[in-house]
Amino acid sequence: MDDNDQQTGHSLTRREAxxxxxxxxxLGGSVSARSGxxxxxxxxxxTPEQTEGPYFSDVGLNRSDIRSDPGDKTVKEGVPLALTLRxxxxxxxxxxxxxxxxxxxxxxxxxxxxxxARDAGFNxxxxxxxxxxxxxDASGAVRFTTLYxxxxxxRAVHIHFKVRIIAGxxxxxxxxxxxxxxxxxxxxxxxxxxxxxxxxxxQRNSEDGLFRRNGNRLMLALAEAGPGYAGEFHVGIKT
Numbered sequence: 553m554d555d556n557d558q559q560t561g562h563s564l565t566r567r568e569a570x571x572x573x574x575x576x577x578x579l580g581g582s583v584s585a586r587s588g589x590x591x592x593x594x595x596x597x598x599t600p601e602q603t604e605g606p607y608f609s610d611v612g613l614n615r616s617d618i619r620s621d622p623g624d625k626t627v628k629e630g631v632p633l634a635l636t637l638r639x640x641x642x643x644x645x646x647x648x649x650x651x652x653x654x655x656x657x658x659x660x661x662x663x664x665x666x667x668x669a670r671d672a673g674f675n676x677x678x679x680x681x682x683x684x685x686x687x688x689d690a691s692g693a694v695r696f697t698t699l700y701x702x703x704x705x706x707r708a709v710h711i712h713f714k715v716r717i718i719a720g721x722x723x724x725x726x727x728x729x730x731x732x733x734x735x736x737x738x739x740x741x742x743x744x745x746x747x748x749x750x751x752x753x754x755q756r757n758s759e760d761g762l763f764r765r766n767g768n769r770l771m772l773a774l775a776e777a778g779p780g781y782a783g784e785f786h787v788g789i790k791t
Contacts, residue, residue, distance in 0.1 A: 596640060596647035598788045600766035604712060604728045608658065609668040611680050617697040618657070618684035621667065628681050630662040630699035631741050632780030635772075639692045639715055641722070641791040649692030650789065654718050656685040657696055659711040663750045664704030700733075700741045700781065703753035708760035709733050711772070715789055722791040731772040731785060732763055 613622065620627045635657070641650040659682055660666050667679040686694035701709050709732070716726040735756055742753060757763045774781040 596642050596788055598642050598790045599727060599729055599786075600769055601727055602729045602762055602766070602770070604714060607666040607669045608656075608712065608714065608728075609680075609683060610656075611668065611683050613680060613684040614686065615684040616686060616695055618682055619697065619699060621679050621681040623679065626681070628661045628699055629746050630702070631744065631747075632778070633698050633700050634777055634780070634782040635696045635698055635711070636782075636784040637694050637696075637713065637715075637787055638784065639688050639694070639787045639789060642788045643791045647788065649690070650688055650715075650717070650791075651690055651692060652719055653688045653692075653789075654685050654716045655688060655694045656683070656714045656716075657698070657711055658683045659698070659701040660704060662699065662702040662746045664702045700738075702747055702750055703742070703755065705754055708755050708757045708763050708767075709738050709753070710763075713787070715787055717789070717791070725789060725791055727787065727789045729787075730762065730767075730770060731783075732757055732767050732770050733772055734774065737774055737781070 637655055637657075639650040639653055639655065640647045658666070661682060665674045665676060667676045667681045667683055669675075670677055682698060684696065686696065688694050698711075701711055703709050711731040712728070713731065714726060714728045717723055738753075741747060757767060760767065770785075772783040772785050774783045776782075
């Protein structure tokens with residue numbers, strides 16, 4: 553698994569952020585604990601990067617609902633998660649919604665298995681469940697229908713994402729990072745089938761080496777939505 557992952561990239565200091573934003577005051581801190589979707593960090597702040605890990609696969613699937621495998625049409629089971637990412641470009645003149653960027657997400661299923669990967673515990677090469685990309689709309693947003701991730705040894709529960717600028721003067725710029733979850737919500741979700749079939753998770757946020765490096769700035773705040781959850785996160789990419 554990716555327990556040996558190392559963080560890459562550069563996150564702005566408060567001084568750098570103030571310079572970048574032309575002296576506008578910036579709020580910091582972790583995600584608010586109040587109910588509903590909330591994120592304390594403004595989108596103008598460059599999002600901390602983290603490693604993509606060994607399981608990124610550029611599958612080229614432009615789709616919103618990533619729960620199925622396009623080959624055999626099977627659909628992964630789990631608690632539904634409606635995920636919205638809002639991407640902003642952070643430049644010398646401030647920040648603005650980033651339109652037309654490619655946003656990939658990928659994560660493991662309820663039993664800790666990734667698609668299109670070979671590991672000691674599984675071989676899913678050729679499968680493409682829980683992977684896909686969208687292009688950001690006029691407001692800089694992409695929306696995915698997926699599942700609450702399961703767990704595997706050595707890592708806290710997380711979702712990977714990658715934002716790539718595929719056109720314009722900033723062509724080639726990208727950011728890769730991960731989203732993390734509130735432990736209380738994860739405990740509640742993982743007490744349900746099919747997560748229970750995988751047993752009790754062995755790694756919490758505080759024990760994850762990657763989470764300890766800026767993970768508190770990568771928390772996905774959630775709101776209950778029908779049988780599952782909805783979450784929104786703002787991503788800032790330096791252009």
